[in-house]
Amino acid sequence: xxxxxxxxxRWFFFLLAIAFGVVFGVVLGLLFGWFVYPVKYVDTTxxxxxxxxxxxxxxxxxxxYKAEGDLGAALRRLxxxxxxxxxxxxxxxxxxxxxxxxxxLDVNLMRLLSSALESGVPSPETPAP
Amino acid sequence: xxxxxxxxxYLLTGLVIGMVIGVVVGVRHAWLVDPVNFTNTAPASLRTxxxxxxxxxxxxxxxxxGDLGRAKARLELLEDQEVYLKLSEQAQRTLAEGRYPQEARxxxxxxxxxxxxxxxxxxxxxxxxxxxxVTSATxxxxxxxxxxxxxxxxxxxxxxxRLPSTLAPTFTPLPTRTATxxxxxxxxxxxxxxxxxxxxxxxxxxVIVLDAAGQQVPGMQVIVTWEGGEERFYxxxxxxxxxxxxxxxxxxxxxxxxxxxxxxxxxPNLVAAECEAADSSRYLGTWRLVFVxx
Numbered sequence: 001x002x003x004x005x006x007x008x009x010r011w012f013f014f015l016l017a018i019a020f021g022v023v024f025g026v027v028l029g030l031l032f033g034w035f036v037y038p039v040k041y042v043d044t045t046x047x048x049x050x051x052x053x054x055x056x057x058x059x060x061x062x063x064x065y066k067a068e069g070d071l072g073a074a075l076r077r078l079x080x081x082x083x084x085x086x087x088x089x090x091x092x093x094x095x096x097x098x099x100x101x102x103x104x105l106d107v108n109l110m111r112l113l114s115s116a117l118e119s120g121v122p123s124p125e126t127p128a129p
Numbered sequence: 130x131x132x133x134x135x136x137x138x139y140l141l142t143g144l145v146i147g148m149v150i151g152v153v154v155g156v157r158h159a160w161l162v163d164p165v166n167f168t169n170t171a172p173a174s175l176r177t178x179x180x181x182x183x184x185x186x187x188x189x190x191x192x193x194x195g196d197l198g199r200a201k202a203r204l205e206l207l208e209d210q211e212v213y214l215k216l217s218e219q220a221q222r223t224l225a226e227g228r229y230p231q232e233a234r235x236x237x238x239x240x241x242x243x244x245x246x247x248x249x250x251x252x253x254x255x256x257x258x259x260x261x262x263v264t265s266a267t268x269x270x271x272x273x274x275x276x277x278x279x280x281x282x283x284x285x286x287x288x289x290x291r292l293p294s295t296l297a298p299t300f301t302p303l304p305t306r307t308a309t310x311x312x313x314x315x316x317x318x319x320x321x322x323x324x325x326x327x328x329x330x331x332x333x334x335x336v337i338v339l340d341a342a343g344q345q346v347p348g349m350q351v352i353v354t355w356e357g358g359e360e361r362f363y364x365x366x367x368x369x370x371x372x373x374x375x376x377x378x379x380x381x382x383x384x385x386x387x388x389x390x391x392x393x394x395x396x397p398n399l400v401a402a403e404c405e406a407a408d409s410s411r412y413l414g415t416w417r418l419v420f421v422x423x
Contacts, residue, residue, distance in 0.1 A: 021147020
């Protein structure tokens with residue numbers, strides 16, 4: 001009986017040590033992963049950009065399109081943001097811009113690009129090169 | 130004694146087994162159950178080629194809106210170490226590829242507008258006695274040339290609220306546009322000289338364009354033609370050598386005609402000429418042409 005009790009006690013402490021080890025290991029891993037050697041994103045693709053950066057990217061495309069009047073160049077630039085239809089990308093960015101209080105000038109540029117993409121032809125407002 | 134040692138050992142074994150299980154569970158979770166999904170990344174993490182395209186778009190947008198503050202804020206997102214060098218290097222690379230010359234020009238002009246070139250730039254040859262004064266970034270003279278874009282769009286007004294990340298507070302409008310450098314009288318050839326400098330490895334045609342005030346003029350298109358070929362390039366794409374500087378590598382025994390696209394005096398029959406080194410060996414020298422606006 002005494003022998004069995006000692007064995008049980010040992011098993012208990014053995015399992016307790018394992019449990020403690022698991023917790024300690026996870027904590028150690030998290031500390032290492034978050035503080036010592038945190039994840040550093042490199043070589044990402046533009047479609048992984050945050051919506052704020054994507055919206056600014058679309059705004060840049062719209063600004064360039066307004067000056068150049070080159071819808072092909074605009075499409076080429078928008079293609080970097082992923083395989084989704086360019087019209088959807090611009091619409092989403094425009095919506096974000098409206099909600100975030102971009103200036104009317106910027107929002108209008110994005111709308112201009114959006115309508116040009118829908119119609120498939122350069123906007124008549126586009127200045128001559 | 131033996132029992133005590135055994136007791137501590139099995140506890141240590143349990144601890145190690147637990148830690149191994151913990152790590153295995155953690156890694157399995159991280160790799161298989163909930164792997165890393167790259168979302169909401171910042172432009173700084175983009176792959177190099179995507180960064181190049183991002184940078185080119187910033188330059189194109191700058192050409193459209195003339196808003197240097199906005200362009201700067203956007204460039205900061207890429208976290209480049211030496212922004213203007215990156216821009217000018219990419220401009221030269223794009224120009225060499227020959228696919229998007231407008232993009233190359235936009236990159237070059239943005240590099241110039243950022244104007245981190247030293248205030249006094251010595252031309253490549255130490256043998257040269259001429260050292261050209263280049264306007265610095267903060268000089269008002271530079272701001273008169275940075276608006277030299279093909280677009281007539283006025284400088285945009287600052288946006289009150291913008292991206293929460295970094296852009297909002299730094300957007301500033303450009304000063305009012307002034308005349309482009311190509312306006313006014315056509316450029317004339319002021320100096321043509323053969324530079325004998327053994328440190329210049331290949332024979333070059335160096336072109337320097339100055340305005341009436343003696344300031345170097347960036348963004349001037351130079352056209353070089355020869356039998357069976359033509360090349361166009363712009364001043365200012367090597368800002369470290371001067372905002373109004375550009376060069377072209379000559380082939381021996383080929384005659385080149387050079388002119389500025391904006392008009393003015395052409396230079397016919399430029400041929401690589403020989404120079405004599407101190408040890409009496411011979412090498413091909415460099416032609417330097419300085420165009421000025423009267």
